[in-house]
Amino acid sequence: MRKYKKILISVIIISVIGYLGFSISKKIKYKNEVAQRIKAIPNFTFFTLDNAPFSEKELSKNTNKLFVYFNTECDFCQHEVQQISERLTKFKNTQIVFVSFEEIEIIKAFAYKYNLSNKENVLFLQDKKLEFSEIFDAKSIPFILLYDAENNLIQKFKGATKIDKITKLLPKS
Numbered sequence: 001m002r003k004y005k006k007i008l009i010s011v012i013i014i015s016v017i018g019y020l021g022f023s024i025s026k027k028i029k030y031k032n033e034v035a036q037r038i039k040a041i042p043n044f045t046f047f048t049l050d051n052a053p054f055s056e057k058e059l060s061k062n063t064n065k066l067f068v069y070f071n072t073e074c075d076f077c078q079h080e081v082q083q084i085s086e087r088l089t090k091f092k093n094t095q096i097v098f099v100s101f102e103e104i105e106i107i108k109a110f111a112y113k114y115n116l117s118n119k120e121n122v123l124f125l126q127d128k129k130l131e132f133s134e135i136f137d138a139k140s141i142p143f144i145l146l147y148d149a150e151n152n153l154i155q156k157f158k159g160a161t162k163i164d165k166i167t168k169l170l171p172k173s
Contacts, residue, residue: 041065041151042135046099046125049108054125062149063121064094064170069132069143072102072110076160077142083163085114090167093149094121101127146170 045055059065068084070077084096098116100107104126111117111124132138136145136156144157148171155169 038136038145038156039153041147044131044135046127046132047104049104049111049124049126051104051126054123059097059151060095060121064149064154065145065147065151066091066094066096066166067136067145067147068096068098069127069136069138069141070098070100071141072100072106074141080142080144080161080163081110081114081116085116087163087167088116088119088122090170091121094170096122098122098124099127099132100124101130101132 041056041059043056045053048054068077068080070081072078081098084091098107098111100110107124107126108117111122116122116124133143136143138158140158142157142160144161144166146154146156146166146169148154154171155166157166
């Protein structure tokens, strides 16, 4: 009887270790795939506030890009958008792309509230199909990605981030 218990316990331990190893390797593989996918700006299609499709091909050329995935009700998002609005001159060589899954009218009111609705280098997009989080692996909001003028990832930021930390990373041009 003891022999069977030892064998059963050994099988259970080996199974648990095997499962954990498989889970860890699967997670590592996924992280590597995401890192590879967002190394340069990936393909996407979101919608402008005029409800027109907008893809990565339409981004400004030869400028840095700052993607901000946000929600209008998020306190951290509101604080970061306020900071961006106050420091907009530091982003003169950067196209700022705000993306939200909320309704267009809500996004428009948010852009207006923070005085960003008609700025040349600022764009608000709607993520109708909830694809941003999958494409860019955004697990939290705010979620920010900074790309250089050649569309290469400089840094990604999860959660609340001081805007000065981002502006220090902007390539000088």
